[in-house]
Amino acid sequence: MAIRAVAPALGDICPGVRPFSCPVLFFLPYFDCLPTLPSPIAPCPPQVLVFAASDPSSGAGIQADILTLASLGCHPLTAITALTVQDTVGVRGVHATGAELLEQQARTILEDMPVAAFKIGVLGSVENIVTVAEIVGDYPEIPLIFDPVLASGRGDSLSGEEMIAAMRELLLPQTTLLTPNAPEARRLVESDEDEQEPDIEVCARRLRELGVQYVLITGTHENTPEVINTLYGPEGQLRADRWPRLPGSYHGSGCTLASAIAALIAGGASVEEAVRDAQDYTWQTLKSGFRGGMGQFIPDRLFWARDNEADADSAEGRGDD
Numbered sequence: 001m002a003i004r005a006v007a008p009a010l011g012d013i014c015p016g017v018r019p020f021s022c023p024v025l026f027f028l029p030y031f032d033c034l035p036t037l038p039s040p041i042a043p044c045p046p047q048v049l050v051f052a053a054s055d056p057s058s059g060a061g062i063q064a065d066i067l068t069l070a071s072l073g074c075h076p077l078t079a080i081t082a083l084t085v086q087d088t089v090g091v092r093g094v095h096a097t098g099a100e101l102l103e104q105q106a107r108t109i110l111e112d113m114p115v116a117a118f119k120i121g122v123l124g125s126v127e128n129i130v131t132v133a134e135i136v137g138d139y140p141e142i143p144l145i146f147d148p149v150l151a152s153g154r155g156d157s158l159s160g161e162e163m164i165a166a167m168r169e170l171l172l173p174q175t176t177l178l179t180p181n182a183p184e185a186r187r188l189v190e191s192d193e194d195e196q197e198p199d200i201e202v203c204a205r206r207l208r209e210l211g212v213q214y215v216l217i218t219g220t221h222e223n224t225p226e227v228i229n230t231l232y233g234p235e236g237q238l239r240a241d242r243w244p245r246l247p248g249s250y251h252g253s254g255c256t257l258a259s260a261i262a263a264l265i266a267g268g269a270s271v272e273e274a275v276r277d278a279q280d281y282t283w284q285t286l287k288s289g290f291r292g293g294m295g296q297f298i299p300d301r302l303f304w305a306r307d308n309e310a311d312a313d314s315a316e317g318r319g320d321d
Contacts, residue, residue, distance in 0.1 A: 050069070067302065121149050150187055
């Protein structure tokens with residue numbers, strides 16, 4: 001059969017597509033007489049499976065995770081835990097995905113595609129926490145980065161006490177790195193016996209006692225001139241990084257940091273290396289943040305692409321010497 005004889009049929013199958021603009025693979029069933037041509041296969045980038053909720057503003061949630069992971073060279077895989085109604089101002093509603101559907105999403109991917117790291121964000125319900133704990137428990141060799149989102153940036157509650165109890169019991173013992181801000185760290189370990197608010201060192205110790213391997217407590221919500229992020233591990237405090245406190249409030253900074261760490265660990269970095277480099281990346285996204293709506297600023301996860309565009313425009317304007 002001649003190629004010319006098949007091309008008209010392509011318009012019937014792909015309306016509006018010019019003949020021969022589809023991949024050659026589309027035609028192969030029609031041309032078994034053609035010789036097989038070698039086609040080099042690009043190496044697979046690190047793949048990270050994210051369990052998180054959808055955010056229509058793409059400032060936070062699974063959209064922020066996807067942008068961050070792709071920006072850092074990973075292929076994002078997703079299992080949607082909830083649909084939210086929110087914008088840059090706040091969260092108006094959270095509708096959890098059914099646990100059975102969540103499990104089908106994740107296990108279908110895991111049976112087909114190799115995963116280099118897990119990243120967990122908002123889970124939506126106690127049932128989803130149980131489901132995710134069972135899934136990741138079947139893959140103990142895969143690093144798990146957990147951003148325990150308990151409230152939105154405005155303070156809207158995203159996790160009740162039953163959910164927090166389930167996290168403590170089922171997910172924290174499986175967590176490679178936990179990335180709470182200071183209020184989240186305190187809420188995860190608070191006790192009726194506390195006479196005063198525990199400091200972050202006490203929080204880190206209690207979280208480690210619950211089974212977490214490493215804890216990065218961020219200081220974005222603390223009343224300090226600089227943001228101080230502190231990493232704790234089996235030997236105690238491993239590093240404390242200070243960052244200039246930027247003006248304004250940001251939607252999705254925690255999602256960005258945790259996903260950046262997951263991307264770097266998936267790419268082969270150690271926990272300490274990933275924490276160091278992910279903080280730098282996240283700070284740059286915040287510094288380049290934009291006002292997408294009437295509320296918080298949105299981190300620009302693709303700031304480097306826009307920097308390159310500006311450099312190219314500048315060079316073009318100068319012309320050749």
